Amino acid sequence: MQSYLEYLDQHGSRFLDGTLITIQQTIIAGLLAIAISLVVGLMKLSSHKVIRWPAIGYIEFFRGTSLLVQLYWIFFVLPLFGITFEKFTAGFIAVGLNLGAYGAELVRGSIQSVPRGQYEAALALNMSPYKRMKRIIFPQALLIMLPPWGNLLIELLKGTALVSLIAVADLMFEAKQINGSTFLSAESFGTALIIYYLMARLVISPAMRAFEKYWAKKMGRFANHA
Amino acid sequence: MNEPDFPIKLESGAPMVRFAKVRKSYGELTVLDDLDFDVQKNEIVSIIGPSGSGKTTVLRMLMTLEQIDHGVIYVDGEPLTHMGKNGKLVRANNRYVRSMRSKIGMVFQHFNLFPHMTALQNCMEAPVQVLGMSKQEASDRSEELLQMVGLEDKIHQHPARLSGGQQQRVAIARALAMRPEILLFDEVTSALDPEVIGEVLGVIRQLAAEHNLTMIMVTHQMGFAREISDRVCFFYDGKIEEQGSPTKLFDNPENERTRQFLSAVLDAG
Numbered sequence: 001m002q003s004y005l006e007y008l009d010q011h012g013s014r015f016l017d018g019t020l021i022t023i024q025q026t027i028i029a030g031l032l033a034i035a036i037s038l039v040v041g042l043m044k045l046s047s048h049k050v051i052r053w054p055a056i057g058y059i060e061f062f063r064g065t066s067l068l069v070q071l072y073w074i075f076f077v078l079p080l081f082g083i084t085f086e087k088f089t090a091g092f093i094a095v096g097l098n099l100g101a102y103g104a105e106l107v108r109g110s111i112q113s114v115p116r117g118q119y120e121a122a123l124a125l126n127m128s129p130y131k132r133m134k135r136i137i138f139p140q141a142l143l144i145m146l147p148p149w150g151n152l153l154i155e156l157l158k159g160t161a162l163v164s165l166i167a168v169a170d171l172m173f174e175a176k177q178i179n180g181s182t183f184l185s186a187e188s189f190g191t192a193l194i195i196y197y198l199m200a201r202l203v204i205s206p207a208m209r210a211f212e213k214y215w216a217k218k219m220g221r222f223a224n225h226a
Numbered sequence: 227m228n229e230p231d232f233p234i235k236l237e238s239g240a241p242m243v244r245f246a247k248v249r250k251s252y253g254e255l256t257v258l259d260d261l262d263f264d265v266q267k268n269e270i271v272s273i274i275g276p277s278g279s280g281k282t283t284v285l286r287m288l289m290t291l292e293q294i295d296h297g298v299i300y301v302d303g304e305p306l307t308h309m310g311k312n313g314k315l316v317r318a319n320n321r322y323v324r325s326m327r328s329k330i331g332m333v334f335q336h337f338n339l340f341p342h343m344t345a346l347q348n349c350m351e352a353p354v355q356v357l358g359m360s361k362q363e364a365s366d367r368s369e370e371l372l373q374m375v376g377l378e379d380k381i382h383q384h385p386a387r388l389s390g391g392q393q394q395r396v397a398i399a400r401a402l403a404m405r406p407e408i409l410l411f412d413e414v415t416s417a418l419d420p421e422v423i424g425e426v427l428g429v430i431r432q433l434a435a436e437h438n439l440t441m442i443m444v445t446h447q448m449g450f451a452r453e454i455s456d457r458v459c460f461f462y463d464g465k466i467e468e469q470g471s472p473t474k475l476f477d478n479p480e481n482e483r484t485r486q487f488l489s490a491v492l493d494a495g
Binding site: 220 | 332
């Protein structure tokens, strides 16, 4: 125990730096994934093939291939076609694009699980397609999709560890570096493990649960107990 | 779709609703078979018939929830989902359909209230979002309507806290808030417990008495259909098999199928 405290004292600041990068990667990739999910999820519901098919292709590609390979493509292969990203940017783009494909399916599925009668009632009230979605369907779909989104964001956090492989100095990268210089593998990767777990358990989960609760209340879901 | 045989506009004095040779099939199944069906302004028409006879499809097509395979529906003399182009009727664009749809309102079997909104918000939603009414005005009118259906003490409740009968009354108020000229009732008491059917029928009866609304109801409530309808239509196999005044249809049905249907439902209930 004594020696672990010494270890932390010596390397703690590097773990902290790495954690901050991981948090940045998670937030930016998360926002990207959410934006992509909404756009691609709605596109997949379109009745026009021209809109639907690119969405299907996108989802198939990014869910069907490995995140690590996608990351390498974006960082090492795209420059051959003249598209060059900084490693930090390449990192969150790869993670965001990948998780966005999973999120798109969540968005599509939850919108489809809103009862059809809601759509019909909104149509009968002559609401425009945009207002039907915004005012009636999406608020209800959000309630359905929030719990799986919590899981997905935790997946995303863990997925950001791969950006260490293109030398983004995130938590995983720092853990490897410290391990390389100290050979204290249990301490190095154990600390990383714990920090990932705490971020998922103490930040993402409670935040998502709070949002779920807030939304459910806003939606009158708990009106019976009010 | 090209409909060369149908006029682009009906002459003045046309009925409020006209189905002209309307056909609808789902795959092999023909639900409406070249249906001709007129409803006059302010007329109250009940549609009865066995399940699968196309009753509900008539309402759903009028509400533009289903597309027409063939034929034309006219509302107030104008085609509902077609428009004239070079002297021919072609499928209308969304903007035109929306302008036509504003004349029609519908009350559904399963209410379909918006669960995330209070009774008042349910009624205000479309006037504010679609008609651009101010929130104050929409709220005042919605309150009036909810009072009319006897729910003045429930206006701030969410649907989950209301009984089926109360929910259906909110749904009626919500439809009325858009000031439709035609109101469609699709088996509005079928999902209700027997003890609350009366309160919903009471509201419809009140609307009928005011008589400034064209109403088309699909119903299994034979007694009620008889009481408030100007005309009752018996549907069978996607066609009107027999129609007439309630007295004629219920007391002296001419058609054998009508007789069989009536004796079956009247025995059962």
